[in-house]
Amino acid sequence: MGEVFAKACETEESQPPSHVRLELERGRFLRAPLVVAVVSSIKPRPGAPEWEQILSAAAVCFNTCLAANALGFGTSWITEWIAYSKTVREALGLKESERIAGFIYMGQPMEKPDERERPIVxxxxxxxPA
Ligand SMILES: Cc1cc2nc3c(=O)[nH]c(=O)nc-3n(C[C@H](O)[C@H](O)[C@H](O)COP(=O)(O)O)c2cc1C
Known part of the structure; x- marks a missing residue:
């Protein structure tokens, strides 16, 4: 996949990528020992509107994170530019109707994430009624 990412930025971007950038792309999936790609695949199905099928892919991502965390692993659900790249999509064999809902990086957590500002629920x- 690293070679696919390097090729994707070489072919899709207006400026030739630097050597540093290419190395970063080659190592993108090496930030964790396992990366799971969750793909939203829309099927024409009465009773399951497209929007709800999309939402279910997000539920898969979240539940995967919850399950992995319950087993003691750390997870990060992110997309980044690779989820939207034509070259990457082709390499993964995605159909027009399919979209990447997330890449879930999993592994042993090396540090505790920083606390951050939380919304006022x-x-x-x-x-x-109001
Ligand atoms: C579908 C999805 C895609 C995301 N893509 C990115 C991304 O491309 N880059 C990134 O830094 N974070 C990405 N994130 C992480 C979020 O920015 C955020 O850090 C994460 O949802 C945790 O939320 P919190 O910081 O409010 O707890 C993504 C999260 C989700 C749910």
Whole structure:
């Protein structure tokens, strides 16, 4: 996959990538021992609208993260430019109707993630009737 990423940025970007950039791309999937690509595959199915099929792919990603964390692994669900690259999509054999919902990086966590500002949940929830 690293060679695919290097080729993708060489062929898709307007400026030739630097040597440093190519090395970064070659190592992109080496940031964890396992990377799982979750692909949303839309099928014409009455009763399962496209939107809900997309949402289920996200649920697969989240549940995969939860399950791996429950087993003591660390996970990172991210996409980055590779999820949208034509070259990468072709290399993975994706059809027009298929999209990458996420790449889930898994491994033994090497450090605890920094704490960050959290949303104020009460400000995001509305009650009906008001
Ligand atoms: C579908 C999806 C795609 C994401 N893609 C990226 C990405 O390309 N680059 C990145 O730095 N983080 C990406 N993230 C991580 C988010 O930016 C964010 O850090 C993560 O959802 C954790 O949220 P929190 O920081 O609010 O806890 C992605 C998350 C999701 C759910």
């Amino acid at each position: 009460d400000a995001l929830i509305t009650e009906w």
